[in-house]
């Protein structure tokens with residue numbers, strides 16, 4: 574099993590014995606069964622990054638980043654996370670036998686925090702980190718310097734901090750580019766916080782085109798919650814620069830980063846590809862998270878459903894043509910974010926029956942309703 578190293582020719586040069594994989598990548602591309610038909614999108618697909626070993630696309634980042642640490646002989650990993658990067662890093666560090674220290678954003682969901690601890694990572698948090706742009710920027714800078722002092726490299730999932738890790742994420746595009754059914758006029762909708770994921774997908778397609786000259790570049794659409802519109806808002810208002818906001822107002826875990834990381838490059842890459850910026854409300858995201866579960870059998874975390882909410886917003890704004898293929902990147906799995914799934918599950922409460930006979934009668938009644 575090669576994981577992301579199937580595409581080693583496109584990735585940072587890492588000696589074979591230092592290449593780490595935990596079985597990431599090669600995730601399913603599922604054709605929509607019901608939502609696409611209801612929206613009039615005949616070619617709607619979901620890229621299930623939920624199928625990665627720790628439940629998100631960040632495993633691609635961590636496999637590449639920790640391989641880099643092994644190559645430079647780093648004694649430890651020092652990183653930041655809203656939850657998914659940390660879980661992926663903690664798992665890869667456990668596999669590599671490297672201690673992992675993570676500074677976590679304020680208010681990360683308990684399931685994500687717990688997952689990182691299960692893999693043995695040491696966790697710290699800083700008040701305002703991930704919400705206030707100054708504190709966030711300061712935390713990134715401090716850890717960046719500290720990592721270098723410790724003969725390591727900062728494990729932060731953005732090109733501006735850790736390009737070696739982000740290149741692992743580009744493998745999503747190599748996998749999509751290999752699918753014949755998506756060959757022309759492809760639209761890819763990407764949930765975005767700091768923008769690293771969207772940039773990785775755009776750069777991945779560009780690299781693929783470098784080696785396959787006939788390949789037509791997909792349109793990359795950057796989707797953000799309206800309460801954190803640093804990049805998509807700037808694209809929509811024709812601005813040339815992404816913009817930090819004073820305090821993130823969205824509740825969508827993973828997409829709250831208020832400072833601009835890879836934002837300017839994402840903005841340019843989306844525009845160059847003919848893509849758009851889409852803004853969606855938290856309520857719409859929760860709605861589509863539930864629709865994914867009950868109409869497609871896909872259990873996404875809220876951030877993972879943002880791509881679908883963005884595709885719907887683009888349709889409503891006449892910015893997406895119904896006959897073009899659409900891929901929504903479902904970037905993370907639902908299990909980690911209990912408040913969001915408890916809200917969905919509450920609609921189907923479990924009842925205790927007094928006897929098997931009462932149970933039999935209830936099943937017949939409910940199925941004949």
Ligand SMILES: Cc1ncc(COP(=O)(O)O)c(C=O)c1O
Pocket residue numbers: 629655657658730764765766767768769770771826827828830874876877904905906
């Ligand atoms: C599930 C999920 N989707 C999307 C993102 C957004 O990634 P980026 O900050 O690179 O835009 C994150 C970031 O943590 C995430 O956890």
